Amino acid sequence: MTPWPNPFIEQRADPFILRHEGQYYFIASVPEYDRLEIRRAVTLDGLRHAEPVVVWRKPSTGPMSKLIWAPELHRIDGVWVIYFAAAHTDALDDLGMFQHRMFALICYEPDPLSGQWQEKGQVKTPFDTFALDATTFYHQGKHWYLWAQKAPDIAGNSNLYLAELENPWTIKGEPVMLSKPEFEWECRGFLVNEGPAVITHGDRLFVSYSASATDENYCIGLLWVDSDADPLQASHWHKSLQPVFITSDENRQYGPGHNSFTKTPEGEDVLVYHARNYTAIEGDPLYDPNRHTRLKLIRWQENGMPDFGIPPADTHA
Template identity: 85%
Template sequence: MKAWPNPFIEQRADPFILRHEGQYYFIASVPEYDRLEIRQAATLEGLRTAEAIVVWRKPFTGPMSKLIWAPELHNIDGVWVIYFAAAQTEALDSLGMFQHRMFALICHDADPLTGQWEEKGQIKTPFDTFALDATTFRHQGKQWYLWAQKAPDIAGNSNLYLAELENPWTLRGEPVMLSRPEFDWECRGFLVNEGPAVIVHGDRLFVSYSASATDENYCMGLLWIDLNADPLQADNWHKSPQPVFMTSYEHRQYGPGHNSFTETAAGENVLVYHARNYTEIEGDPLYDPNRHTRLKLIRWQENGMPDFGIPPADTDA
């Protein structure tokens, strides 16, 4: 089994790796939460030492002026798109922490590291509440938008929602809720379903997601649906009653989650995630910078389900 140095990239939480036209692109939250930066390399391993190019910095005021969280980089029909969550300084000061909304940037140039990025503003959903962690994917000939958001009438921080896209920054039709925190392991510290990521294997589409507070309780859950089923029918989705990837006290890996998926040059599926290697966090876990990016191969079981295994221990390399 392939094993990468662990950590793979230090102090980068919410990691996202895109493989596009033979190149690898890396984007993640930075500890300062103040900018968006992209790394590019011809190999997956090359991302470790690739230069981080800043493509956008937050303004001093306005709706995108604070706590830039969990960016993702996508290429939709030849257009580069970055989704990210941001808050307004004034709202945080008056209303408290969870005031984020989702925003989009687009770039029409061939190279997203040197191209011009255009702000498309907030992605509007049926209710104007705390929202974060959007991803997108192509399925059944349509482009989909999958994200986490607080519902006004449901207890907790965030649920998972799915909607079709009219364009990369505009929803089409009514969203459907795919999952809400309901099991004990989704409700430790905070009631959270967030950080969805999509992977297809066999005749199923899978959505991994993260749950609970961002300390050692953080873990990953799993949803899945048959490829031919209507994804806007909530009853077509299945949910694992148990977490599928969680803290390993033996390996000193705490709070693994907020994952994405990529693949090796040979086509092997790779789990991209962050985790800490200690639990003694001073103050708010959000401001502890040592959620490091880590990689792990996925094993597929005979029944077609993924086996994420156990977070491997840190290495010396």
């Protein structure tokens, strides 16, 4: 059972919750894909009814003018950062893919809801291709940038890449590819690895990620590395042969994915994700607004591996 209502917040996909100095911050994709808004509350449950504050709206033209996807809010060395994906058009390219790139906003003021946000432009990577779903984490005394991107020479939509950060909007050194779609469950509808999220437990660092098309095939996979191993050595990483969180027909929860992690005040680990409660989607699943934000606790097994469990059923309409 989950201690929170399910759905937790309706019509918010790609949810991200940051706990910082005793407060919770929530940011996610809005169905209109046209703005970035933040909610803040002193409790997790308080986020449900917290007033969303719009901190940025897309311009009418330019590289950040279309399809604002999957924002994340972070605090890096005393600076607020929002990473998000955006495109200059909603038309597909010659490969039939959207034309997103990753961008960063910076706020130097203490309050991210009232402070001024500055556009720092595109986060450049070695190849200028479809890119999305960036996250960041602190590990081994360094700040890291982890994201999904299309490789020109690899089939599929996106793989997962890791690089050190020079500053919040600039990567440092040569990225390493951590994972690409290779198993059947990563290649349903589309060949996808995206939406990475980081959690540590014991002597391991884990990266969850989402795979396959954004309908009922969407699911979560898992990578992990020893905490003292060099994360830029791809051979140090392990990959689960099976997904760790999948559709539950019994509970009518379809396509659970694009997760983040947070903690309760008591230190319990919380999985933050979206899922639909039906499969009969009219048209492109991307434009169906009912990927609702949901929460559930994660349990840890004796071997140190996470148990994501099964997506719980809705508890209210």
